[in-house]
Amino acid sequence: MCNKVNDTFASYHPLVNIIYFICVIGFATAFTNPVCLGISFIGAFIYSVCLRGREGIRKNLIYMLPLILFTAVLNPAFSHQGVTILAYLPSGNPLTLESILYGISAAFMLVTVICWFVCLNEVITSDKLVYLFGRLAPYLSLLLSMTLRFVPEFAERFGQVYRAQKAAGYVCGGKYLKRTRTALRVFSTVVTWALERAVVTADSMKSRGYGLKGRKAYSIYRFKKRDGICMIYILLCAGYVLTGGIGGAISFTYYPAVSGNMAGTYTVSVFVIYGLLVMIPVILRILERRKFTAVDNS
Secondary structure (H helix, E strand, O other): OOEOOOOOHHHOOHHHHHHHHHHHHHHHHHOOOHHHHHHHHHHHHHHHHHHHOOHHHHHHHHHHHHHHHHHHHHHHHHOOOOOOEEEEOOOOOEEEHHHHHHHHHHHHHHHHHHHHHHHHHHHOOHHHHHHHHOOOOHHHHHHHHHHHHHHHHHHHHHHHHHHHHHHOOOOOOOOHHHHHHHHHHHHHHHHHHHHHHHHHHHHHHHHOOOOOOOOOOOOOOOOOHHHHHHHHHHHHHHHHHHHHHHOOOOOEEOOOOOEEOOOOHHHHHHHHHHHHHHOHHHHHHHHHHHHHHHHHHO
C-alpha cells in the first residue's frame, strides 16, 4: 500500500492535483449513471486506501456502510415517485422500484464525494493551498488551510488531552453523567487550545507580512515536464467525458421510469476514459513501482 508520504501523485505540482480533484469531484456529483457512480466509487475507495494504508479500509467502512444504508432507506420512505409499485407502506403510500434505486444511487454518490474529499485533504496540504491561492486570495487561502487542518488536529489533540487526564486520574468512569462531565472538560480544554492556536497563527502570519502587496514567498514547487504531461492527460480525459455527458452518451434517469444509456460504442468509450481519468493516481503509483523494480533488478 502507498501512503501520503510516498504517494506518487501527491508529489506532482499542486496545480495538477487541484485540477484532478475538481474534475473527479465535479463528475461524481454530476453523473447519475450507475456505471459512472461505480467507477468513481471504486477509484475513490482504492485511492483513499492507498493514501491511508490498510487502516483506510476500516475507516472507510465505518462511515460508508451506515451512510449508504441510511440514505438508501430514507429516500423510499419520503419519495413515492415511479411507475413500478412494489408494495404499499402502512401509511398508504406506494413503495416504488424507482425510489429505491434512486436512494441507492444517491447514497453511493454521497459516500463517493466524501471519499474524494478525504483524498483531497490528504494530497492538498496547507502549503499547497497557500501556494495555489496565496496571491489571488491570501486571507481565503490561509482560512482554507487552517480549516482543512483543523479537524484532524482537533481529533488528535482531543485524544492527547483525554489520555493525559486519564493518566492523572481525572477521568471519571461509571455513570453516564460522570462520563459526560469528563468529555466536556476535555472538550473545553481542546477548544481553548484551538482558539489560542488561531490567534497565534494570525499574529505570526501578520508579523511576516502575509497578504501585503508585492510580498514574495519562497516556493518549493516547480512545474516540470511530467506535470505538463499529466495535466494534458487529465484535461483530455476530462474533456472527452464532459463531451459525452453533455451529448447524452451517459445520460440516466430514475423517474418516472428507469431509463438511460448503458451500452453502445460511444457510451462504453466514455466509461473507459472516465475510468482512466479516475484511476490516474493508482496508475502513476503502479508505473513508479515498476520503474523502481526494474532498476533494482538491473
